Amino acid sequence: MTDPSSPLPPLFARWVGSIVKDAIPGESRATCATCAMCRPAGSETPDTGARADPSDPASARDSFLYFEPDAKCCTYVPDLPNFLVGRILDDDSLPPHGRTSLAARLDAGTRVTPWGVGVAVPTALLLRHGRDAFGRSTTLRCPHYVPDLGTCGIRGHTDAVCATYFCKHDRGAVGGAFWEATEALLLVVQRDVARWCVAEIGLRADALEKLLCLDERLDAPALDGRETDSRRRALWGEWYGREREFYRRAGEIAGQLDWADVLRVSGPEVALRADVVSERWRRLSSREIPDRLRPLPHEVIAASRHFVTVSTYRATDPLEISRALYDLLPAFDGRSTPEVLAATARSRGFAPPPEHVRALVDFRLLGEPEGLSPLPRSPESGTSATGR
Ligand code: SF4
Ligand code: SF4
Structure with missing residues (x-):
């Protein structure tokens, strides 16, 4: 079927x-x-995943990747x-x-x-x-x-x-x-x-x-x-x-x-x-959350007082998160995840909900030591050289 x-x-x-x-x-x-x-019609602001923020410098916004609408x-x-x-x-x-x-x-x-x-x-x-x-x-x-x-x-x-x-x-x-x-x-x-x-x-x-x-x-x-x-x-x-x-x-x-x-x-x-x-x-x-997590390498492509936009696993899929959540990343230092969340709740007065932690894992801002590794491409996949 x-x-x-x-x-x-x-x-x-x-x-x-x-x-x-x-x-x-x-x-x-x-x-x-x-x-x-593609850039939304009539807008100078890209919509590739980032939230427009008046305090974002234009140069940071311009670093986003756009596709042409006729391609x-x-x-x-x-x-x-x-x-x-x-x-x-x-x-x-x-x-x-x-x-x-x-x-x-x-x-x-x-x-x-x-x-x-x-x-x-x-x-x-x-x-x-x-x-x-x-x-x-x-x-x-x-x-x-x-x-x-x-x-x-x-x-x-x-x-x-x-x-x-x-x-x-x-x-x-x-x-x-x-x-x-x-x-x-x-x-x-x-x-x-x-x-x-x-x-x-x-x-x-x-x-x-x-x-x-x-x-x-x-x-x-x-x-x-x-x-x-x-x-x-x-x-x-x-x-x-x-x-x-x-x-x-x-x-x-x-x-x-x-x-x-x-x-x-x-x-x-x-x-x-x-x-x-x-x-x-x-x-x-x-949707399980791994027992132990550490921050993974990433590129910050835009940042403001309230939001940070990062590029992690793929340039076309940046992730925007709150500044408060971003600043919590170093707290995931390999201790058990419940322990980290309890410690953050005590020290900062808030702990991120499980779905936010899961999103950080999904987008490879946090990961287990072994993490998800990219699958080796098939030899038949010669066309992947196009960037797809
Ligand atoms: S999959 Fe292709 S056509 Fe669809 S939104 Fe992404 S870039 Fe545009
Ligand atoms: S065959 Fe593939 S590349 Fe060609 S128009 Fe369709 S989706 Fe786009």
């Missing part, structure tokens, strides 16, 4: 839902319709596995731009193979070297982005990277760790399921041999973003000229897989990564 309220696209929601066995909440602070990373976080191009291409082709509810943008990629033929629709070499190079322009450069903007609407044209069928990206997480680093693990899992899933689809549909032996030896060429056609007809024929074998039909079949095959099927048709890495997702979900579902 697919959970219609899941923040994930339906197929991924069904698969990941079977791992966590619960409803996955959306990220309420990643307000895409009125992008949380947002869509300065990325997805590597679409064959089954997602098929599902996009079959989805009449998408905005016209979604389907025409995919048609343009298919017609250009660059890295259009039975595995799926890959990213053209020049674009991949730009994305890899343009990390600092993430969220700002329209040159890097995804072809599936609908500028007039400010939305995704292939919504519901996005790849593992787009499906799991949120600029902000309600539970800070704990939410970020869950989505990062889910992205790493889905990258492997989409690779393995795409391979399963090719095996199920069938491809002539000579074409299969070419497909399995595909390399990242940097010859003239690859650099010019075009594909030679002879190479396309060689890669597609008996499916040459019927590529869309091939993708549609892949979409149907993948659409019938439940999570047990995915585990059966994928390599063992999927099961291992699913275990990591399960563990990250357990942490995300818990």
